[in-house]
Amino acid sequence: xxxxxxxxxxxxxxxxxxxxxCSHNNIATNDYITWYQQFPSQGPRFIIQGYKTKVTNExxxxxxxADRKSSTLSLPRVxxxxxxxxxCLVALTxxxxxxxxxxxxxxxxxx
Amino acid sequence: NAGVTQTPxxxxxxxxxxxxxxxxxxxxxxxxxxxxxDPGMGLRLIHYSVGEGTTAxxxxxxxxxxxxxxxxxxxxxxxxxAPSQTSVxxxxxxxxxxxxxxxxxxxxxxxxxxx
Numbered sequence: 001x002x003x004x005x006x007x008x009x010x011x012x013x014x015x016x017x018x019x020x021x022c023s024h025n026n027i028a029t030n031d032y033i034t035w036y037q038q039f040p041s042q043g044p045r046f047i048i049q050g051y052k053t054k055v056t057n058e059x060x061x062x063x064x065x066a067d068r069k070s071s072t073l074s075l076p077r078v079x080x081x082x083x084x085x086x087x088c089l090v091a092l093t094x095x096x097x098x099x100x101x102x103x104x105x106x107x108x109x110x111x
Numbered sequence: 112n113a114g115v116t117q118t119p120x121x122x123x124x125x126x127x128x129x130x131x132x133x134x135x136x137x138x139x140x141x142x143x144x145x146x147x148x149d150p151g152m153g154l155r156l157i158h159y160s161v162g163e164g165t166t167a168x169x170x171x172x173x174x175x176x177x178x179x180x181x182x183x184x185x186x187x188x189x190x191x192x193a194p195s196q197t198s199v200x201x202x203x204x205x206x207x208x209x210x211x212x213x214x215x216x217x218x219x220x221x222x223x224x225x226x
Contacts, residue, residue, distance in 0.1 A: 034214055041220070042219055043217025043219050043220055044154070044201075044203075044215070044217050045217070046214040046215070049214060087153060087154070101146070101154040101155070101156075102153055103151075103152060103153040104153050
């Protein structure tokens with residue numbers, strides 16, 4: 001069963017734009033791509049979800065190319081409070097309702 | 112509206128002891144999940160349920176049992192705890208299935224230590 005792949009960690013400074021890419025080669029035709037944010041000692045929190053092209057909400061944008069084998073979470077003008085682990089989630093082909101998480105990307109934002 | 116509530120928040124067990132973790136959701140969600148998270152690792156699915164009275168195995172089901180007698184509750188049981196089950200356990204729920212995706216709503220976790 002294929003897994004999603006993300007960078008293990010990323011560093012940034014306040015005010016910069018951060019882009020985190022997730023690879024998901026075996027995504028199923030009907031599956032959406034969802035990103036979550038997790039702070040220490042808390043459960044993951046929904047950020048954004050998309051199926052294709054671009055989705056934007058008040059906190060992030062999600063870019064999905066036509067082949068949908070990857071996706072990029074874009075966080076505009078990050079602040080210290082955006083320091084967290086970010087997970088992309090897809091329901092992989094053959095995964096049923098198993099909704100497999102990857103290992104996540106630890107984003108560290110500094111002054 | 113509390114969302115997803117997990118009890119207890121912390122627990123220490125001795126090897127061989129048993130316990131049950133309770134997850135309750137007040138959003139009328141059909142789907143519920145139990146994950147475990149170990150240091151430096153992502154979340155791994157233990158068991159899940161697609162509706163009241165149903166359960167299914169996830170990635171790492173060995174050593175755990177679950178029950179979904181009521182739609183709002185999903186119980187995770189450890190019959191004979193082992194040190195390898197030391198972890199943080201998260202419960203989640205969602206309204207729809209993966210074909211018409213809906214986001215997962217997570218509880219704040221139960222930190223379990225088995226000595």
